[in-house]
Amino acid sequence: MAQKTSAQQKGAAPAGIDAGLARALYNDMVLIRRFEEKAAEAYALGKIGGFLHLYIGEEAVGVGATSTLRPDDYAISAYREHGHCLAKGSDPRRAMAELFGRIDGLCKGKGGSMHLFDKSVNFLGGHAIVGAHLPLATGVAFGIKYRGTDQVIVCYFGDGAVPEGEFHESLNLASLWKLPVVYICENNRYAMGTSLERALAQTEIWKFGQAYNMPCEAVDGMDVLAVRDVVARAVGRARTDKTPTLIEARTYRFRGHSMRDPAGAVYRTKDEVEREKLRDPIVLFRDRALKAGWLTEEDARKIEKDVHDLVDEAVAFAEASPEPPASELLTDIFKES
Amino acid sequence: MAVMTYREALNLALREEMKRDDRVFVIGEEVGLYEGAYKVTQGLLKEFGPQRIVDTPIAESGFTGVGIGAAMTGLRPVVEMMTFNFALLALDQIVNSAAKMNYMSGGQFNVPIVIRGPGGPAHQLAAQHSQSMEVYFYHVPGLKVVRPSTPADAKGLLKSAIRDDNPVIFIESETLYAVKGEVSEDPDFLVPLGQAVVRREGTDVTVIAYMGMMYRALEAADEVAKDGISVEVVDPRTLQPLDAATILASVRKTHRAVVIEAGAGFAGMGSELSAVITEQAFDDLDAPVERVTGVPAPMPYARNLERAKTPNKERIVDAIRRICNVNGS
Ligand SMILES: Cc1ncc(C[n+]2csc(CCOP(=O)(O)OP(=O)(O)O)c2C)c(N)n1
Numbered sequence: 001m002a003q004k005t006s007a008q009q010k011g012a013a014p015a016g017i018d019a020g021l022a023r024a025l026y027n028d029m030v031l032i033r034r035f036e037e038k039a040a041e042a043y044a045l046g047k048i049g050g051f052l053h054l055y056i057g058e059e060a061v062g063v064g065a066t067s068t069l070r071p072d073d074y075a076i077s078a079y080r081e082h083g084h085c086l087a088k089g090s091d092p093r094r095a096m097a098e099l100f101g102r103i104d105g106l107c108k109g110k111g112g113s114m115h116l117f118d119k120s121v122n123f124l125g126g127h128a129i130v131g132a133h134l135p136l137a138t139g140v141a142f143g144i145k146y147r148g149t150d151q152v153i154v155c156y157f158g159d160g161a162v163p164e165g166e167f168h169e170s171l172n173l174a175s176l177w178k179l180p181v182v183y184i185c186e187n188n189r190y191a192m193g194t195s196l197e198r199a200l201a202q203t204e205i206w207k208f209g210q211a212y213n214m215p216c217e218a219v220d221g222m223d224v225l226a227v228r229d230v231v232a233r234a235v236g237r238a239r240t241d242k243t244p245t246l247i248e249a250r251t252y253r254f255r256g257h258s259m260r261d262p263a264g265a266v267y268r269t270k271d272e273v274e275r276e277k278l279r280d281p282i283v284l285f286r287d288r289a290l291k292a293g294w295l296t297e298e299d300a301r302k303i304e305k306d307v308h309d310l311v312d313e314a315v316a317f318a319e320a321s322p323e324p325p326a327s328e329l330l331t332d333i334f335k336e337s
Numbered sequence: 338m339a340v341m342t343y344r345e346a347l348n349l350a351l352r353e354e355m356k357r358d359d360r361v362f363v364i365g366e367e368v369g370l371y372e373g374a375y376k377v378t379q380g381l382l383k384e385f386g387p388q389r390i391v392d393t394p395i396a397e398s399g400f401t402g403v404g405i406g407a408a409m410t411g412l413r414p415v416v417e418m419m420t421f422n423f424a425l426l427a428l429d430q431i432v433n434s435a436a437k438m439n440y441m442s443g444g445q446f447n448v449p450i451v452i453r454g455p456g457g458p459a460h461q462l463a464a465q466h467s468q469s470m471e472v473y474f475y476h477v478p479g480l481k482v483v484r485p486s487t488p489a490d491a492k493g494l495l496k497s498a499i500r501d502d503n504p505v506i507f508i509e510s511e512t513l514y515a516v517k518g519e520v521s522e523d524p525d526f527l528v529p530l531g532q533a534v535v536r537r538e539g540t541d542v543t544v545i546a547y548m549g550m551m552y553r554a555l556e557a558a559d560e561v562a563k564d565g566i567s568v569e570v571v572d573p574r575t576l577q578p579l580d581a582a583t584i585l586a587s588v589r590k591t592h593r594a595v596v597i598e599a600g601a602g603f604a605g606m607g608s609e610l611s612a613v614i615t616e617q618a619f620d621d622l623d624a625p626v627e628r629v630t631g632v633p634a635p636m637p638y639a640r641n642l643e644r645a646k647t648p649n650k651e652r653i654v655d656a657i658r659r660i661c662n663v664n665g666s
């Protein structure tokens with residue numbers, strides 16, 4: 001059985017944290033971590049092709065943010081999106097099958113790792129042209145306002161999107177038109193091998209929100225509860241009075257840019273990587289939850305075991321799923337009316 | 338039926354479709370208060386209000402992406418490009434987002450959007466404001482591309498484009514906005530996408546042309562009629578999907594084809610039409626396909642050079658005579 005992640009549904013009361021919420025947050029972060037580890041293994045075995053960008057180290061951002069959303073809210077992301085998609089509630093088996101390029105994948109194997117889409121959970125993709133999905137998110141928010149619902153959209157993107165024009169066009173339009181969108185920059189300090197300092201005249205990314213006259217702040221992206229707090233406020237503003245927000249979540253990717261940059265070490269020091277790993281968001285939250293009594297050691301172990309089983313099952317499911325039939329090559333180019 | 342301009346026909350199409358379906362909205366630069374750089378959206382702001390006639394700042398990639406995002410989640414935007422030349426700033430959104438979304442998502446997210454505005458040769462608008470733009474779009478799987486030559490087609494095709502569930506690139510022309518013609522006022526009048534039309538029947542040679550070139554082809558047909566050459570003129574109307582059947586049927590009847598293209602020629606629509614005819618009707622041809630294309634140069638400003646850049650009636654007449662082995666007088 002696919003287990004739907006549950007942090008999202010627990011999102012009602014950002015202030016309090018109870019065992020149920022702690023369990024959900026921990027579960028979702030461990031699920032993403034394990035999913036990515038197994039994906040890396042499958043990649044090494046040649047079962048996944050192309051580019052594979054892992055979210056390891058950044059789990060607290062996607063999980064904390066999603067925990068403030070309702071199921072009918074939208075999320076959209078770049079190509080490092082497995083975590084956002086799983087947090088939103090996608091079936092890990094179908095996500096893994098998509099990475100394997102199989103017919104039971106979320107997109108019938110036609111999207112791949114960088115293009116996960118799942119309409120059933122309002123996950124709007126996986127976009128691999130840096131910056132290009134920010135206008136799309138803005139348009140989804142425009143549509144929400146046009147239809148008069150109280151949904152919101154969160155839009156995840158990297159620090160590498162900030163120097164792109166579409167980041168600036170989007171923030172300007174969203175603020176000008178008052179649209180219910182939360183822009184979450186996952187600042188992991190590198191765009192491939194280019195560090196923030198080598199790319200941006202203003203490295204305090206949250207400050208661009210000031211330029212566009214919208215609420216903005218930075219948050220420790222290794223702290224799932226801090227992320228949850230900041231995003232909950234932004235989502236509240238978006239929902240009640242259509243105010244967009246720019247959030248800079250400061251995080252770090254523990255692995256290379258993609259599987260083709262396995263060491264991720266020419267443009268940053270080993271020391272730096274090791275130092276950042278000490279702030280592993282999953283370890284930090286586990287310790288905190290145990291200390292606070294939200295989880296017991298047995299709870300944590302049980303979650304870890306269940307997640308491992310679930311991801312093993314996802315890999316088996318992906319492996320057993322057939323390749324898409326040749327007929328799929330020419331379907332979905334146009335929607336037939 | 339009423340006689341109206343091409344511009345009024347587009348305006349009527351927008352008005353009818355917006356009345357019919359409240360998911361349809363218009364977005365672009367100067368479409369509201371200013372009523373459109375070419376006045377295609379005249380009166381719409383007053384009638385439908387600023388929520389549905391949305392003025393944008395100058396941010397083509399941004400507002401095109403907004404349209405695509407809105408379309409992914411159920412709306413039916415009509416994005417106006419002030420001129421299609423500016424669509425180059427949104428080319429990534431059109432090609433990488435709109436065209437591929439349905440495919441990448443395995444059929445989960447289609448993008449029912451129309452991107453429209455004028456393009457092609459105009460009157461001394463010079464290099465950056467007049468060039469054939471369709472070539473950038475019809476090559477891309479997932480896009481439909483329309484070039485409407487007459488007021489009736491402008492209305493009927495725009496309505497079909499808005500009702501289509503896929504991205505449609507709809508390129509009008511500055512030179513045609515004032516052209517008048519009979520247009521149906523029936524709100525159910527549609528011209529389906531993907532259907533060519535025979536503009537003039539003939540027996541000796543098929544000339545394939547659209548937009549301004551279609552009018553030049555009709556003038557050329559009148560001219561060579563004096564030599565006893567009977568020209569059939571076919572207007573494809575939709576370039577993608579292309580109605581090859583109508584074109585081939587005509588060529589099989591006349592056994593000769595001249596394809597006209599305002600653009601620069603190399604790997605252009607003329608090349609494609611010529612390939613389709615040669616591949617599929619080779620045995621029916623009495624002569625190789627003739628191409629008449631624009632000169633491979635940017636659009637010059639000077640009036641005399643501008644005239645020399647784009648095919649004219651004389652060049653089409655020459656090509657028809659050549660392919661029919663008739664020497665001009
Ligand atoms: C428009 C564009 N330019 C370049 C690339 C190549 N590219 C892919 S990922 C990437 C780095 C982006 O970094 P960032 O936005 O910080 O995201 P991260 O990988 O750190 O999550 C680059 C340059 C691209 N995909 N799109």
Ligand SMILES: [Mg+2]
Pocket residue numbers: 158159160186187188189190191192
């Ligand atoms: Mg980065």
